[in-house]
Amino acid sequence: MDLINNTLSVLPSSLYLLMQRVLNGFYSIFAYVFQSKLKTIHDDVILITGGGRGLGRRLALHFAKFQPKHIILWGRNKGPLQQTAADVESLGVSCSFQVCDVSKREDVNVNFQHAVQSIGDITILVNNAGVVYGNLLLEGTDSEIENTFGVNTMAHLWTVKAVMPSMMANNRGHILCMSSMLGLMGLKRTASYTAAKHAVTAMMEGLRQEIVDHPGIHITLVHPYIIASEMFAGCQVRFPRLFPALSEDYVAEKSVHAVLKNKKQILLPWIMNVLIFVRSITPVKVLLPILKFLGVDRTMDTLHQER
Numbered sequence: 001m002d003l004i005n006n007t008l009s010v011l012p013s014s015l016y017l018l019m020q021r022v023l024n025g026f027y028s029i030f031a032y033v034f035q036s037k038l039k040t041i042h043d044d045v046i047l048i049t050g051g052g053r054g055l056g057r058r059l060a061l062h063f064a065k066f067q068p069k070h071i072i073l074w075g076r077n078k079g080p081l082q083q084t085a086a087d088v089e090s091l092g093v094s095c096s097f098q099v100c101d102v103s104k105r106e107d108v109n110v111n112f113q114h115a116v117q118s119i120g121d122i123t124i125l126v127n128n129a130g131v132v133y134g135n136l137l138l139e140g141t142d143s144e145i146e147n148t149f150g151v152n153t154m155a156h157l158w159t160v161k162a163v164m165p166s167m168m169a170n171n172r173g174h175i176l177c178m179s180s181m182l183g184l185m186g187l188k189r190t191a192s193y194t195a196a197k198h199a200v201t202a203m204m205e206g207l208r209q210e211i212v213d214h215p216g217i218h219i220t221l222v223h224p225y226i227i228a229s230e231m232f233a234g235c236q237v238r239f240p241r242l243f244p245a246l247s248e249d250y251v252a253e254k255s256v257h258a259v260l261k262n263k264k265q266i267l268l269p270w271i272m273n274v275l276i277f278v279r280s281i282t283p284v285k286v287l288l289p290i291l292k293f294l295g296v297d298r299t300m301d302t303l304h305q306e307r
């Protein structure tokens with residue numbers, strides 16, 4: 001009886017989700033048929049947070065293939081920023097970097113002003129920097145929780161606030177935020193990370209409505225599954241052949257493509273759309289044993305914490 005009640009209670013939201021997915025599917029087909037051309041970014045100045053290493057570095061190199069006017073990289077460590085900037089320049093694209101801790105509002109605002117004064121308005125913002133601590137909520141320190149929100153959520157708000165005025169004035173711009181599948185679902189040992197990523201998902205939903213009168217501004221939200229980068233190094237899934245980690249290049253290529261196509265949201269890989277839908281119609285009582293069987297609850301137990 002409980003099972004039937006649970007199933008009935010999630011039915012309206014599941015139907016809504018199904019409708020949303022079906023409509024998104026139709027929209028993608030429509031967009032593919034009628035606007036299959038990629039937009040050009042030759043006049044764009046791109047700012048990538050966390051651009052020195054990991055996915056951010058790959059994003060910089062993939063964007064560079066489309067010859068933007070300039071790429072600015074932000075991160076805390078000069079070495080990787082310098083290396084990535086040199087590699088981008090070797091592809092014939094002007095590139096600079098700034099040492100910037102995006103969790104610090106002052107740092108973001110000061111560096112942003114310098115960037116605009118020396119290079120010009122930022123027309124594509126890529127909020128990519130992120131951090132994760134694989135602790136149970138009661139194990140983690142308060143400063144880890146604050147840093148998780150500082151980097152994964154607050155930085156998005158500060159950078160979006162910084163770029164929006166010029167984007168709105170010129171009715172031109174694109175904001176990409178790197179969320180995660182954990183911006184749509186939860187996972188043991190990532191309570192603050194998932195909360196911070198869900199916050200970004202919600203921020204983008206709100207922003208989407210705020211820019212509705214500015215058709216020249218686009219936003220893209222990316223939700224990747226586990227990527228084979230440093231961030232989730234060591235974490236394990238029970239059936240790796242079924243759910244292999246994504247390569248940084250795959251995620252970077254799909255993300256850049258989503259920007260060039262003005263896509264609003266992508267889940268990577270695409271099959272995650274199905275997973276999210278199935279999860280939404282499965283009662284929690286049924287879901288928990290399934291997740292346990294799949295070993296999802298142990299995924300983060302082996303995360304390498306040294307960073």
Ligand SMILES: NC(=O)c1ccc[n+]([C@@H]2O[C@H](COP(=O)([O-])OP(=O)(O)OC[C@H]3O[C@@H](n4cnc5c(N)ncnc54)[C@H](OP(=O)(O)O)[C@@H]3O)[C@@H](O)[C@H]2O)c1
Pocket residue numbers: 049050051052053054055056074075076077078080100101102103127128129130131151178179180181223224225226227228229230231232
């Ligand atoms: N890896 C995954 O499995 C996965 C899955 C889904 C989504 N994501 C998301 O993808 C994005 C990139 O992750 P990744 O896999 O490339 O992780 P990563 O290899 O650990 O790289 C993290 C990046 O964030 C930067 N960063 C961290 N704290 C910063 C701060 N306070 N200020 C400025 N930059 C900071 C780092 O640069 P510095 O060290 O130089 O500061 C680095 O460039 C993140 O938003 C992450 O949440 C990752």
